[in-house]
Each structure stands twice: as structure tokens, then as C-alpha cells.
Amino acid sequence: MRLSTLKIMNIHHVAIICSNYEVSKHFYTDILGLKIVSEVYRKERNSYKLDLIVDDTYQIELFSFPDPPERPTHPEAAGLRHLAFQVENVEAAKQELQAKGIEVEDVRVDPFTDKKFTFFQDPDGLPLELYEA
Template sequence: MELLRIHHAAIICADYARSRRFYTEVLGLRVVAEHHRAARQSTKLDLALPDGSQIELFSFPAPPPRPSRPEAQGLRHLSFAVADVARCKAELEAQGVAVEDIRTDEYTGRRFTFFADPDGLPLELYEDAA
């Protein structure tokens, strides 16, 4: 498998307004998109770094602290950009790694899937646009 680069890091915050201000005003990240997801009572803010990598900032009502799951404040998952999600999924499964079904991102149309490291840290394979 050839991992190309880190595509994005996703963070669930405890206070959306405070975190939005920190990432945009203190760190100076550029807002790419912001989507309120009423069904989840959640907002998703896509932020860009100069090299094109991104941070996804999520809000959820009263997220509990946690090391991995259920989703809560802190690091949500680490995502790797890959050329072919299906091929990488098959490679992981051939090595005995459980991988979720491939899904399509409703905002970008790109395919992705999740799996976990040995400690349960959520990891994502995200199909690169190139």
C-alpha cells in the first residue's frame, strides 16, 4: 500500500464558537466550507492549511470525553489520502484488518472507509482527487 499524505485531521470540540475562533483567528486557518447538519445537531467546519491539508472541526451536543469511541471532543480520526480506496481496503483485509464498507462523502463525492489501529484509534483512507 502506498499512502500519499495526510488528507485531514478531524476534531470534535466542546464549544464550537470558541474552537472556530481559535482555529480561524488564532491559528489563521482558511475556512473552506461550513455545513450545519440538523439531523445530527452538528456543524462541520472545513479549514485549510497552506499545503492543502485540512482540519475538519465538528460540534456535537455535549460530547463526552473519550480516548477513541464514541465520537467526542478531541482527535476524531487520522485520514490518509490514497489513490484507490478499494485496493487499499483489500490489502488491509488480506492482512486480517477489519475495514468498514466504502462510503461516498456527501459533500465531495469521494470514496472513503475507516479501520482502526491496534489501540482502536480510528483511521481513514480517503480517495485522492488526483
């Protein structure tokens, strides 16, 4: 039996394809407060790539492509179900997002961890979760 040398150390990044680059850039930077690491325009693909940092550890790569297909179903399509962000206080984070005009679901409690969580969506309908630390 061969021993595996595969050792996953961490999540490096999550890639998101958006339909409107400027709208999504505003959402992730101005609404969610993520910081820009780099931004490049790839002429050969008619596409922007925006690298965003989450708490100096994780990255989100925001891509724009001309006419990407819509998400097939919400939220149960095969593939990425949702992206979850950990916050100190879910209710305070919910209020801040609502003050910025973002619709946020009611806060619920995870029956297995007793932690509070809620969902909202990015401009393309990608489900995003706030999960209490």
C-alpha cells in the first residue's frame, strides 16, 4: 500500500465568476469590506481578475467573463453550495448589511453547533453565509 504524500494545508482561494464586474467589485469591496490585493485586465479573455483578501489569510478571486451562464438553481445546484464568512456577531453584521441595502435572511441557530448564522446573496445570486465565531 502506497502512503499518500498529499497534505492539504489550507484553502488558498475561492474563485467567483460575476456577470457585472463593477457591481460585484463594489459589493465585495465597499459592502463586505474586502481589501484588493491586485486587479488585472486580461485583454485576450476580455476579462478582469480581482484578487481580494479575507482577514490577511484567504483570497477570493473575482473574475468577469462576457455573458457567463446563470447559476442553474438556488442553492442546491451541484458544485459550490455557498460561501461562508465567519463573523464575531451575526446579528450586528446582519444589521450593517441591511443598512447598506442588502437583503438578509432571518438569523437561525445551527442545531449541531448552537452557533448563529444567516444567508444573503451577492449581486449574481451566489448564496453567502455569515456564521458566528
